Amino acid sequence: MMPHAKFLKDVIADLRIAVSFVTILPVGSSKPAGDGAVARATWALPVAGLLVGLLGAAVYAVATKLGLTPGPSALLALATTALITGALHEDGLADTADGLGGGRTRERKLEIMRDSRIGSYGVCALILSFALRWSALAAIASPWLVALALCAAHAAARAGLPAFMSLVPPARPDGLSASAGSPPGRSVAVAFALGTLCLALALGPGKALVAMILLSLAGLILARLVVRQIGGQTGDILGAFEQTSEILILLVAAAFQTGG
Known part of the structure; x- marks a missing residue:
C-alpha cells in the first residue's frame, strides 16, 4: 500500500474511532480499541466535537426559521447535542460532582462516581x-453567531482532553480512561492545534486567547483537585472537564457578543 494511501486510511480510521467514542452515531470503527488505537485517535476528538456542534447549530437555525425565539431554539440545540453524545459528558459531570462532593475518602469518592444513580x-x-x-446561546441569539459559538465550544472543549489524559494519571487501573491509554505527543499537539484554530476562526484571535486562558486555568484547577x-x-x-470547557x-462568546 502506498504511504499516502495508508495515511489516509489511518486518518479515516481515527476519525471513526473519535466519533464513535464521543457520540452515538453509527460510524463503527475499523481499529480495535485494545491496541492503543483510542489513545492515538484522540487527535480527532475536536473534529468529532465540530460535528456535534454543527448538528446543534443546524437545529437552532431550523428552529429560528420556524419562528421560535432564541430561548426555546437554544434549548432544542442543547437537547440535540446531548442526544447525539448520549449525554456522555453530562453524565461524567454529574458523577464527578457527586463523587467529589459526597465522598469523604478516596475509595468512597470513586465508588460514588461508579454508581449509576444521581x-x-x-x-x-x-x-x-x-x-x-x-443563557449564553440565548444571549448570542443570531443563528450564524450561535453556529460559530457551538462549533468552537464543542471542538475546543474536546481538544484539551488528550493533554489532560496525558498529563494526569488514571485514578484506577480498570476505568474507561485507563483502558483508552495515554495519548502520544503527536495526538496531543494536533488536537490542541485544531482546537485553537476553531477558537480563532469562530471567536477571533483576541477572544480565543481569553477562552484559552480560562480553559487552561480550569484544567489546572481540576487536575490539582x-x-x-x-x-x-x-x-x-474527562466528561466534567469537557462540560466546564x-x-x-x-x-x-456571549459576553463579547453582548458587549458589542
Missing part, C-alpha cells in the same frame, strides 16, 4: 451546566 450534587451540576449554556482527592483522572473527570467558551 445525587444532589450531580443534579445541581447538571442544572447549572444547562442553564449557563442555554482530582489528583489530591482521588489520585488522578477517570472517564467521568464548553460552558466557559460559550460564556466568553
Whole structure:
C-alpha cells in the first residue's frame, strides 16, 4: 500500500474511532480499541466535537426559521447535542460532582462516581451546566453567531482532553480512561492545534486567547483537585472537564457578543 494511501486510511480510521467514542452515531470503527488505537485517535476528538456542534447549530437555525425565539431554539440545540453524545459528558459531570462532593475518602469518592444513580450534587451540576449554556446561546441569539459559538465550544472543549489524559494519571487501573491509554505527543499537539484554530476562526484571535486562558486555568484547577482527592483522572473527570470547557467558551462568546 502506498504511504499516502495508508495515511489516509489511518486518518479515516481515527476519525471513526473519535466519533464513535464521543457520540452515538453509527460510524463503527475499523481499529480495535485494545491496541492503543483510542489513545492515538484522540487527535480527532475536536473534529468529532465540530460535528456535534454543527448538528446543534443546524437545529437552532431550523428552529429560528420556524419562528421560535432564541430561548426555546437554544434549548432544542442543547437537547440535540446531548442526544447525539448520549449525554456522555453530562453524565461524567454529574458523577464527578457527586463523587467529589459526597465522598469523604478516596475509595468512597470513586465508588460514588461508579454508581449509576444521581445525587444532589450531580443534579445541581447538571442544572447549572444547562442553564449557563442555554443563557449564553440565548444571549448570542443570531443563528450564524450561535453556529460559530457551538462549533468552537464543542471542538475546543474536546481538544484539551488528550493533554489532560496525558498529563494526569488514571485514578484506577480498570476505568474507561485507563483502558483508552495515554495519548502520544503527536495526538496531543494536533488536537490542541485544531482546537485553537476553531477558537480563532469562530471567536477571533483576541477572544480565543481569553477562552484559552480560562480553559487552561480550569484544567489546572481540576487536575490539582482530582489528583489530591482521588489520585488522578477517570472517564467521568474527562466528561466534567469537557462540560466546564464548553460552558466557559460559550460564556466568553456571549459576553463579547453582548458587549458589542
